[in-house]
Amino acid sequence: MEACDLVIIGGGPAGLAAAVAARQAGVENILVLERDSRLGGILNQCIHSGFGLHTFQQELTGPEYAARFVSQVKGLGIACLCDAMVLDLAADRTLTVIHPERGIFTLHPKAVILAMGCRERPRGALNIPGFRPAGIYTAGTAQHLVNIEGKLPGRECVILGSGDIGLIMARRMTLEGAKVKVVAELMPYSGGLKRNIVQCLEDFDIPLKLSHTVVNIHGKERLTGVTIARVEQGLPVPGTEEYYACDTLLLSCGLIPENELSRGAGVELSLVTNGPVVNDRLETSVPGVFAAGNVLHVHDLVDYVSQEAAAAGENAARYILEAQTQTGPEIPVTCGPGIRYTVPQKIRLESRDEDVTLRLRVDGVYRNRRLTVLAGDAPVSSKKRRALAPGEMETIRLSRKPLPVGIRELRVLLEEG
Template identity: 60%
Template sequence: MNTKATKELSAELVIVGGGPAGMAAAVAAYEEGIRDILILERDDNLGGILRQCIHNGFGLHRFGEELTGPEYAYRYEKMVRELNIPFMTDTMVTAISPERVVTAQNTEYGIFTVKAGAVILAMGCRERPKGALNIAGTRPAGIYTAGTAQKFVNMKGYMPGKEVVILGSGDIGLIMARRMTLEGAKVKAVCELMPYSGGLARNIEQCLNDFGIPLMLSHTVVEIHGKDRLEGVTIGKVDEARRPIPETFEYIPCDTLLLSCGLIPENELTKDAGIELDRITNGAVVDGDRETDIPGVFACGNVLHVHDLVDYVSEEAAIAGKAAVRFIRGEGKKDISVQVKCDGKVRYTVPQRLTEIADTRIYFRVADVYRDMKVTVRAGDTVLYQKKKQKLAPGEMETVELTRDMIDKAQGLGAPIEIGLI
């Protein structure tokens, strides 16, 4: 190894992150004919967070069968390996410049750079920690995010506790309620601040109801007790303004508190590169190609917005992978600029802008639980499309298809496309 100068590599396509998004993007780019690809993965193996998601329920859309997380990840890992797509594990990317020079480090090359023709960001997301929740009380051992507990149990083989309260009903929290129960722990309650769960309906059924674990909606943890190790939590009901109601406070003895209070796309690299971020998704603002406002830098998967199904991650990553190849070949034409807006009931959309007249699937999430609504696509006063939905919930990602015609009309009207609920 040359210790004097920083090693400088190059690749036509650099993919930051070798989880489901990064691998699917790589495979799609390969299929489009690019070979000079490099996946940089910070963990010791490809697969990302799926490696610790040993439950089933993955792949129904993508593969038409029910797989576990590691099985789903391995499908892609196998493709990457069989196609000989280059990757480095235990490799941490520390910077991306607007000129698409990626700085990374690993034990083999030390700190090195890769000059990239195009970059795909696929770093995934992290969980909201306890500190961000400002729960009063002590700071003992025994408080973990659901994903950290999942890592301890599924990857390391250790139990973080025996008597559990879970705050937040995000999918990982629900999955861990079942997982801890199966390992012999007693899950006493899942408290959810909101009047509805942020998790998938099927997870509430299969992970809580099937095991008789109570889901306490409009409840939160108001105080943490215990000196060395957690001894209990005080929970309480919250009013409509989400303020705890003291008369409802109740002490629950427990040695473990798991937090499943939201996922945050890991966009520190994106931010440092100067890429515009969406305040709602906490991911980059992208067009239909999943291209950010820095040409040749794309984003997909949970780093772009938090998905509920990995199948959609793969789908989105393939879009980014193919578009990156067009960019590398100089074919990435951007002929229009139409903003995609939302009406508030729809909280966000991805993509947030369109640069091409082509059939485009818009992913969106809603702000609250709504029943019997019409998903409505408008440009100015003109309604371009409507479809009826019986139920929409924040926990479930929705889609609407924009046709070439609809985009063409909006372009003609010079108005943004607005996705809303009526």
């Protein structure tokens, strides 16, 4: 174990796909470290179907999708250590790990892939007034209680936030016999996938109130109700308050990439994605440290996590086997109005043989637009999109061949279209 070439932190879909790709690219000594007692990450609690449509052209549940990668990892003889929590990552790639039987130990691999996923934004980060009664959960915690522990957190429920986890839990709670009274969303659009709004809310007649938020929490020991109100320009509108009696409030108010280890290693983080700033090899600002999956930026579809992580695995393999690193010049990828972020944020100029995949999100709902990429003044890609929304990640594939020599930046624009 001490002699491993590549350590992958996290045994979720990103870590597993990265491990498979790195082994297929020729890295022998790989170790996946997972703090949970089993591999699969968040997919283990996602028992609904809808995974793997792109990767396997099949509709799988989360555990089924994870199991396919776990069996590939096992089939390739890749070492995985569960119950192993990485406590620290240093800038020279020394990892400090704790494990119930092995105690605390250190590793110094040639490369590291960050695949730690993300966590949910809790109530403490939301500034909701009122007491702190029992009955308020993040949607993912409620999902764990229902799907893994077989416990229903409540009977009458309000959901704040219309991200995918909130939408999926609205359906799940309904199927388990609870009454979901409303989903309130602060923004004028949903943060979730269109298919989840249809399949999880509309199919079950659950109302979605856009531009609404919870302004008060009632109940001292156990939640008895919440007040929601309409929001304009970020402020609740007096006179629009509505009281909903409920014993459960589920919060689905955003995911935060888990980057405490990355920060400790001195990895540069993006203020927009909260994940590492990477180049087109998905290599962070610390040489030999790569990142993929939800730790890099929050994904809506696991298939894209697997694709991105496979690229990180191949790139880490190149780094290890060919001693290739980010030495040459890099140019930034900049965003025009309407584009929230791109990943990667930088492109290496010296390598003209590999294509570039840009993943991005827009900052609002747009119709009939064009996503255009300019290299200097020259357009190198332009594609028409009928509808764009913040909840749906966009992907642009660029061939390096037409990239002009001497450009200073790639600029992504959202144009009328």
